């Protein structure tokens with residue numbers, strides 16, 4: 001892996017390809033990820049979750065169309081495919097492969113508790129049906145596939161909606177279990193919840209969602225946008241009567257697009273009794289101002305699906321430069337490895353994976369992130385104090401792996417020697433680890 005990708009914070013998120021992107025998707029996912037992708041201190045991984053789409057949708061044409069529309073929307077909104085990893089999940093065969101490795105370290109009981117699965121079971125129970133009626137194994141396994149998306153690229157931060165937090169927790173759990181069994185390979189991710197990103201209401205005032213059929217597509221003609229906006233529910237107050245901003249879907253949608261000053265002005269206009277027709281005109285103009293410059297780019301991409309395909313394949317090739325060697329490392333770790341290499345290790349010295357010193361990363365009840373270095377007999381050689389984030393802990397481990405003497409000095413109190421352990425013991429263990437890493441890097445099985 002390049003220095004670049006080990007040092008920058010890796011941010012990863014996906015969008016499921018089951019529908020036409022609407023203003024809610026734009027405000028909640030597309031726009032914030034495009035903004036985040038411009039942060040040079042991070043490395044972005046943005047992908048089209050089309051394997052996830054199969055869980056919810058059995059209409060092949062719709063999945064294909066949605067993949068094109070979401071890819072085009074993301075790029076039209078400013079995502080630069082050269083500046084980030086931008087790919088389609090199903091172009092990365094390492095993801096389903098990792099899904100299986102994770103499946104084998106994931107407790108079934110944990111998946112029983114996943115919200116989406118539990119909601120289906122509760123519904124079936126309430127209706128007096130078999131608890132698993134109409135529940136596919138795909139829905140049940142959804143969190144594991146998502147875990148593979150995240151862990152494949154060692155993501156540190158995963159921006160998601162509130163409903164997805166549990167999935168990130170589960171991914172952390174899978175990573176811990178895997179690392180515990182096979183050594184420190186997977187990075188524990190953290191969910192990032194954008195507090196400022198409000199849930200956008202739809203035409204009828206409920207959350208804008210395909211399932212309520214109350215959406216406003218992100219890309220439609222100006223005329224269509226205007227027509228849809230005119231259909232947003234309002235109360236029956238006449239022009240001249242003061243209006244409430246609270247509970248007004250129109251106002252909330254405006255707020256998601258407007259500056260604080262513009263929002264204040266509309267609030268004043270509400271108090272002054274602006275007519276609903278005029279308020280809708282203001283909303284239409286504000287959204288159109290943001291969307292209009294993106295329309296040409298969107299149209300161009302939508303009309304050239306082969307170009308979008310080529311961009312996605314190029315992105316997948318770039319992503320696989322990371323995924324292919326990593327899955328090789330993981331296969332080796334679990335024992336899916338060349339038979340000759342097993343023979344060598346058997347007859348050789350005690351440097352096989354299983355008998356190596358290893359870093360273990362974990363989280364304590366205090367919410368902080370810790371690690372320790374243990375020798376093959378399980379003796380603790382190094383013990384850290386708490387770090388604020390898994391990334392900080394990971395960076396300390398990386399420093400130690402690079403130059404333990406320098407790192408020990410730099411880390412000070414943060415890392416201490418285990419009972420009866422000398423600096424020389426640590427140096428020896430780290431030297432063993434380093435040799436192994438170097439061997440692995442040479443592609444030696």
Ligand code: TRP
Pocket residue numbers: 012013014015016049052145146149150158159160164
């Ligand atoms: N499950 C996410 C959603 O429905 C989409 C998704 C799939 C995702 N894989 C992911 C999001 C990995 C973040 C990281 O919103």
